[in-house]
Amino acid sequence: MQTDALVAIRAGKLFIGGEWRDAESGRTFPTINPSTAEPLTEVAEGDVADVDQAVRAARGAFESGAWPAMDARSRAKLLHAVADGLEARADELARLETMDNGKPLREARMFDIKESIECFRYYAGWADKIYGDVIPLPGPYLNYTRLEPIGVCGAIIPWNYPLQMAAWKVAPALACGNTVVLKPAEQTPLTALELARIASEAGLPAGVLNVVTGHGETAGAALVRHPDVDKIAFTGSTEVGRIIQREAAGNLKRVSLELGGKSPNIVLADADIEAAVRGATSAIFYNTGQACTAGSRLLIDESIRDEFLEKLAKRADGMRPGDPLNPKTRMGPLISQEQLDRVLGYIEKGKSEGAELVIGGDRAEVSNNPGYFLNPTIFDRVTPEMTIAREEIFGPVLAVTTFADLDEAIELGNKTDYGLAAAVWTQDVKKAHRAAHALRAGTVWVNMYHTLDTGSPFGGYKHSGYGRELGKYALDLYTQVKSVWVNLA
Numbered sequence: 356m357q358t359d360a361l362v363a364i365r366a367g368k369l370f371i372g373g374e375w376r377d378a379e380s381g382r383t384f385p386t387i388n389p390s391t392a393e394p395l396t397e398v399a400e401g402d403v404a405d406v407d408q409a410v411r412a413a414r415g416a417f418e419s420g421a422w423p424a425m426d427a428r429s430r431a432k433l434l435h436a437v438a439d440g441l442e443a444r445a446d447e448l449a450r451l452e453t454m455d456n457g458k459p460l461r462e463a464r465m466f467d468i469k470e471s472i473e474c475f476r477y478y479a480g481w482a483d484k485i486y487g488d489v490i491p492l493p494g495p496y497l498n499y500t501r502l503e504p505i506g507v508c509g510a511i512i513p514w515n516y517p518l519q520m521a522a523w524k525v526a527p528a529l530a531c532g533n534t535v536v537l538k539p540a541e542q543t544p545l546t547a548l549e550l551a552r553i554a555s556e557a558g559l560p561a562g563v564l565n566v567v568t569g570h571g572e573t574a575g576a577a578l579v580r581h582p583d584v585d586k587i588a589f590t591g592s593t594e595v596g597r598i599i600q601r602e603a604a605g606n607l608k609r610v611s612l613e614l615g616g617k618s619p620n621i622v623l624a625d626a627d628i629e630a631a632v633r634g635a636t637s638a639i640f641y642n643t644g645q646a647c648t649a650g651s652r653l654l655i656d657e658s659i660r661d662e663f664l665e666k667l668a669k670r671a672d673g674m675r676p677g678d679p680l681n682p683k684t685r686m687g688p689l690i691s692q693e694q695l696d697r698v699l700g701y702i703e704k705g706k707s708e709g710a711e712l713v714i715g716g717d718r719a720e721v722s723n724n725p726g727y728f729l730n731p732t733i734f735d736r737v738t739p740e741m742t743i744a745r746e747e748i749f750g751p752v753l754a755v756t757t758f759a760d761l762d763e764a765i766e767l768g769n770k771t772d773y774g775l776a777a778a779v780w781t782q783d784v785k786k787a788h789r790a791a792h793a794l795r796a797g798t799v800w801v802n803m804y805h806t807l808d809t810g811s812p813f814g815g816y817k818h819s820g821y822g823r824e825l826g827k828y829a830l831d832l833y834t835q836v837k838s839v840w841v842n843l844a
């Protein structure tokens with residue numbers, strides 16, 4: 356076991372009601388470093404009883420007025436203090452994220468941690484700007500609305516962007532005056548625990564943010580079923596999203612779901628080819644393909660197919676995975692043995708269903724590292740019926756299909772149950788906007804890929820979920836509207 360001081364700190368404990376506690380059962384489980392396949396540390400295995408304690412703490416902080424009744428400027432100040440705390444420890448947090456998740460250190464620092472800090476700052480800015488309307492009505496009435504917090508929010512997050520997914524949910528929920536119980540993914544619990552520590556040191560009152568590490572089927576399910584949780588915000592697989600929507604029905608919890616994707620990345624014949632090749636590479640290989648917005652279906656105009664594929668394969672070949680702590684590394688391992696097996700299973704399916712393997716498809720040898728490394732993989736001549744064109748693989752596996760014209764590109768692009776993101780590469784402004792309007796996805800990029808910002812809404816169409824995180828839109832997820840009538844007669 357690695358005895359890195361960074362990971363030893365709060366491991367093995369839950370954060371409930373402002374205190375570090377063991378799980379009631381006393382049980383723990385290991386979190387694994389995916390680049391070494393070795394345990395980093397032990398984490399508390401929270402279950403039904405612990406979730407119940409955490410919900411009680413969150414309810415107490417909500418009802419006692421410790422948080423929602425605090426004046427909004429003071430709440431804003433505390434959220435800025437959380438951002439300051441994250442910023443002061445950004446390098447450590449990046450290292451922790453890299454060890455727990457396997458993503459390249461540079462990306463963890465420049466993207467995950469940076470964006471998490473910005474997210475807290477952005478919603479700190481909103482805290483005192485959340486207010487209703489005065490509505491002119493016929494009659495001798497004063498009618499106005501108040502945007503009130505929902506109550507206790509359960510946040511269940513995946514392992515692909517651990518701290519960032521926590522920030523996307525915790526920051527707006529707290530800005531709106533809710534209290535939170537956060538259940539991080541079992542594979543990547545460490546930065547969520549550090550967030551709790553930093554928030555507590557920043558002065559967040561006890562019970563406002565609670566973190567229960569544990570498994571989805573136990574701790575996660577207990578949170579979803581708990582009768583005193585008012586809302587669940589979930590990011591993860593469409594399969595689990597369906598379970599959550601069903602299980603949350605008991606007390607009619609509000610639910611927002613950020614689910615999987617199979618996003619089309621469309622390159623028209625008039626595109627800037629070099630830029631599109633760079634974009635297509637990062638679209639699929641960024642975060643080792645473990646991104647819900649991954650551009651996993653590359654649709655290219657048949658007239659540029661050969662040139663494009665040749666350049667793409669060359670660039671992908673330069674993306675060979677390496678030790679994520681090495682600053683030069685651009686691609687790390689997959690998250691787990693299970694995920695590696697899943698992705699290798701899809702690669703076999705691609706071959707057996709007749710797709711043409713252009714590059715990769717095999718495990719990567721990274722010196723002295725027995726981790727879950729896979730080479731960047733590209734399949735050509737993929738038809739829309741093939742499994743690798745339909746299902747979310749969540750790995751560095753690209754499916755390439757060609758089209759004859761823009762209409763066919765859009766039709767192919769929309770031929771999926773998912774609708775999280777899409778991109779189009781073209782120099783023709785009319786075609787760009789036609790495609791952007793016709794593609795049924797929550798985000799459409801033109802001549803770019805993967806760009807997100809805390810200020811811009813993010814979420815899915817179709818089976819990619821509903822509700823919009825980020826921007827002012829996230830405030831809708833964490834507030835409810837009250838209409839107040841005053842008789843002036």
Ligand code: NAP
Binds near residue numbers: 572590593697
């Ligand atoms: P997942 O099962 O959907 O996990 C997401 C979160 O939900 C985790 O915290 C998980 O806990 C929890 N969870 C699981 N079952 C639950 C239940 N019945 N009730 C409440 N919470 C539950 O995703 P995964 O197993 O990590 O990955 C499987 C596949 O999902 C991936 O291969 C990928 O295709 C997809 N995925 C998509 C996204 C995305 O952002 N769209 C993110 C991650 C994964 P545990 O960690 O304990 O399982």
Ligand code: MG
Binds near residue numbers: 544
């Ligand atoms: Mg881990």
